[in-house]
Amino acid sequence: MKNWAGNLDYSSTDVERPESVAELAELVAGATRVKALGSRHSFNQVGDTDGVHVLLDALPQRIELIPDRQTVHVSGGVSYGALCRTLEESGAAIHNLASLPHISVAGAVQTGTHGSGVNNLSLAGAVVGIDMVRPSGEQVSLSRADGDEFLGSVVGLGALGIVTGLELAVTPSFAVRQRVLENLPWERALADFTQLVSSAYSVSLFTDFAGESINQVWLKALDSEPAVNDLFGATPAVHPRHPLPGMSAENCTIQMDKPGRWLDRLPHFRHEFTPSKGEELQSEFILPLEHAPAALEAVRSLADRLAPLLFVSEIRTGAADEFWLSPFYRQQSVAVHFTWKPLQPEVEAVLPQLEDLLRPFGARPHWGKLFTPGGHDWETLYPRLADFRLLAAAHDPEAKFRNGLLDSILGAPAVSAR
Ligand SMILES: Cc1cc2nc3c(=O)[nH]c(=O)nc-3n(C[C@H](O)[C@H](O)[C@H](O)COP(=O)(O)OP(=O)(O)OC[C@H]3O[C@@H](n4cnc5c(N)ncnc54)[C@H](O)[C@@H]3O)c2cc1C
The missing domain is CATH 3.30.70.2520 (Alpha-Beta Plaits)
Known part of the structure; x- marks a missing residue:
């Protein structure tokens, strides 16, 4: 399997397409090394693994507006293209978009993808909740109320869990x-x-x-x-x-x-x-x-x-x-x-x-x-990097979600399953 640009041959030994979150959780729990991919629009090894790649496009693709909260809940495999069309049909919108609608919401948010505008937050800025499968197969949901744990997880490079859902703030549709x-x-x-x-x-x-x-x-x-x-x-x-x-x-x-x-x-x-x-x-x-x-x-x-x-x-x-x-x-x-x-x-x-x-x-x-x-001097660039490392060590002690690029940014994991 290659990325969108074709400059990268992924090193995974298997590709799985679970049809339910329960099936995904079981797969992750049983894997030694595993990583999710979205629409594969990244150009580097951030999403690579020498174990199993999971694609989330066979999971139920849910896009559900929650009018009381002015949010939408989207499944992990949904693209911005599909999300935007559904939102517009209901008179809602997302505050900003990247240059292309083809990318998956989960993959874009995990890498800090952005559009433009001096006062516009990146795409992650809309996230108010995140559902993940941890390496043990445990399913967790985090919201803004979870403070640091949430702030560390939204742009997480796929290192803390497989994102199965996101709750995003929406605005009324605009011209x-x-x-x-x-x-x-x-x-x-x-x-x-x-x-x-x-x-x-x-x-x-x-x-x-x-x-x-x-x-x-x-x-x-x-x-x-x-x-x-x-x-x-x-x-x-x-x-x-x-x-x-x-x-x-x-x-x-x-x-x-x-x-x-x-x-x-x-x-x-x-x-x-x-x-x-x-x-x-x-x-x-x-x-x-x-x-x-x-x-x-x-x-x-x-x-x-x-x-x-x-x-x-x-x-x-x-x-x-x-x-x-x-x-x-x-x-x-x-x-x-x-x-x-x-x-x-x-x-x-x-x-x-x-x-x-x-x-x-x-x-x-x-x-x-x-x-x-x-x-790059990652510690200087990212003042909370040490805290992120602690989160990764706590949630992924066997380094299931790691790869060479993540190790070069986060440092070698303390305990590795390799
Ligand atoms: C033509 C083109 C235009 C682009 N324009 C922009 C732009 O305007 N602005 C910008 O900022 N970037 C842009 N990008 C970059 C792109 O937005 C990012 O690379 C983004 O990560 C792509 O999302 P994806 O779904 O393809 O992620 P992938 O490449 O599939 O994965 C990226 C990372 O996210 C992780 N991941 C994916 N899905 C999940 C999940 N469900 N759970 C946990 N982790 C997951 C992967 O493991 C990997 O680490 C562009 C790229 C291309 C090819």
Whole structure:
């Protein structure tokens, strides 16, 4: 079995598709090493195992609105695409979405997946409850009332349990207008970066870091926000655009400032089409918003090496949260993303240089994308890492949910079944 991008052959010896949570619990209890996979959109080994992979798509796929609580309960295998359609039919919405609706809710939340918007929490920010199967097969449910245990578990890298359900906060359905503007001079962008990225509900900048201007600015605006016709010198595109040069805008969500449903505009890519390029790799680094101008200048200084490897880069923002392993933990952030050409050796060769440039700004790598595992001081980046290790040791004493990448982040488990 490979991941979505095809750059990773998983090392599992078996793949199981349990049809009930009880069957899943029995399977987990009897396994030596086991890990869940969602829609396999991660680019690294975060979800790998040398034991059994479990896919949750054969479990009953429940999407149940709980109107009194203004929440929805979703099963572990549900995708955002399915969730959004069901919510919209009931007049409800999720506060924000990633660039694509294809990903599973559980997998996205476990890796800290995010959209954009200075005041928008990552997708984990909607979680108010989480149901998991522990390594012993025990089924547990945690909610915000469980305090630290909950805050440690929501962005959990699959290291604390197999997520069989999530309760997410919902809002009333809302309208969005999406507009692309082109050719934003870097100088003006960096001079007033916070104002730029605050110019709509969700703002994304697309660039290859070469040249004097940012190619595209994607604004996703609420009804209450005014139309933006000129943004620091950038002007509205006259036709719909794809963020990758030369790609058809048919794959992309509705643009041209036409108001309509949130689910048709918050992601960049439409559910019925291949998102992004398809044959690609990705990396992303998330750092405090206040460092954005200096960090982006640093990345621009490497443009000669980056541009030949890049399809495109995307710059987004996100609000601070409280989840221990969230890349947005306690910092309003800028996220600097790289969609690479499928040239893994070359990308892995340039990553250490990029990471060296971003290290002084406290950059945290996206858990589901490519980074150099040994190249980060995880304790400094994540103040609650030691507490997370204790949670993992308490709940997974036999290291059933571990793999090489998790060991390099969390340290070797104290007791291992290997
Ligand atoms: C084209 C493309 C666009 C992307 N756009 C964005 C974006 O806009 N923003 C962003 O932040 N990221 C983005 N990503 C990255 C992506 O959101 C993450 O990699 C995310 O983890 C994918 O979810 P998944 O279901 O595919 O997870 P998988 O890759 O299947 O798994 C990821 C991790 O979650 C764990 N996991 C999965 N399901 C469960 C479960 N039920 N219980 C416990 N652990 C589980 C796995 O063990 C693994 O550790 C993009 C990726 C692609 C390919």
